[in-house]
Amino acid sequence: MKLTWYGHSAFRIETSGATILIDPYLIGNPSWTGGWEGPAEGVTHVLLTHGHNDHVNGAVEVLKKSGAQLVANYEICMYLVGKGVDGNKINPGNLGGTVDCGAFTTTFVQALHSSSFGLDGGQNVYLGNPGGLVLHFPEDKTLYHMGDTDIFSDMALINELHEPKIGIVPVGDRFTMGGAVAALACRRFFHFDTVVPCHFGTFPIIDATAEKFVAGLEGSGVDVALPAIGQTITL
Numbered sequence: 001m002k003l004t005w006y007g008h009s010a011f012r013i014e015t016s017g018a019t020i021l022i023d024p025y026l027i028g029n030p031s032w033t034g035g036w037e038g039p040a041e042g043v044t045h046v047l048l049t050h051g052h053n054d055h056v057n058g059a060v061e062v063l064k065k066s067g068a069q070l071v072a073n074y075e076i077c078m079y080l081v082g083k084g085v086d087g088n089k090i091n092p093g094n095l096g097g098t099v100d101c102g103a104f105t106t107t108f109v110q111a112l113h114s115s116s117f118g119l120d121g122g123q124n125v126y127l128g129n130p131g132g133l134v135l136h137f138p139e140d141k142t143l144y145h146m147g148d149t150d151i152f153s154d155m156a157l158i159n160e161l162h163e164p165k166i167g168i169v170p171v172g173d174r175f176t177m178g179g180a181v182a183a184l185a186c187r188r189f190f191h192f193d194t195v196v197p198c199h200f201g202t203f204p205i206i207d208a209t210a211e212k213f214v215a216g217l218e219g220s221g222v223d224v225a226l227p228a229i230g231q232t233i234t235l
Helices: 061-065 074-081 155-162 179-189 211-216
Strands: 001-003 011-015 016-023 045-047 071-072 092-093 098-099 105-110 116-118 125-126 130-137 143-145 166-170 194-198 232-234
Touching: 045 061, 061 074, 071 074, 074 092, 092 098, 092 105, 105 155, 130 155, 130 232, 155 179, 166 179, 179 194, 179 211
Parallel strands: 016 045, 045 071, 071 092, 143 166, 166 194
Antiparallel strands: 001 011, 001 232, 011 016, 098 105, 105 130, 116 125, 130 143
């Protein structure tokens, strides 16, 4: 499995039979200035954890260019169809559900957050429940993108049900759990082989680095992967 980070919570996952973009914040992202066209090349699936602009901006452009399948909650799928996304290429779900994506499955799990798309003038369009996404691959480790969330005790059930070995974990504080709490969540509830911190360094009002998260996992035996923005690593 290959993973590329585009800053914030935007990732490209390349595995056998699928090339996936998760939360492709590729337009307006202060951390990523490389445009959306390159990351969109060869993409087969676009997955969205929730509807906030800093997770969705760029998704419509990628979906229109690539013809990829959209995997998200029902409200997000319908909203983006209204923006010109092909309604025949959506794969909606909701919390607790699992959808077949061909080369992998996606299970929608809880996240403690909110979900809306901000419009001009301060108005927001409600876009369903926020969530995390658990990706099961036939020949690769199970990956859990937590989305934007705080710690919650039912993370233990997510681990029991899915046994994810790769975790993508928000650590920036203010809008998600901070690094120390995120490290506690990984230690207490999961048995990850590798974790990749995200949702930090993008805006001045969230933590600039993942240092607190890294420090919190020292001695845990969990590998913390910190790719540079735009760097591809193999997991």
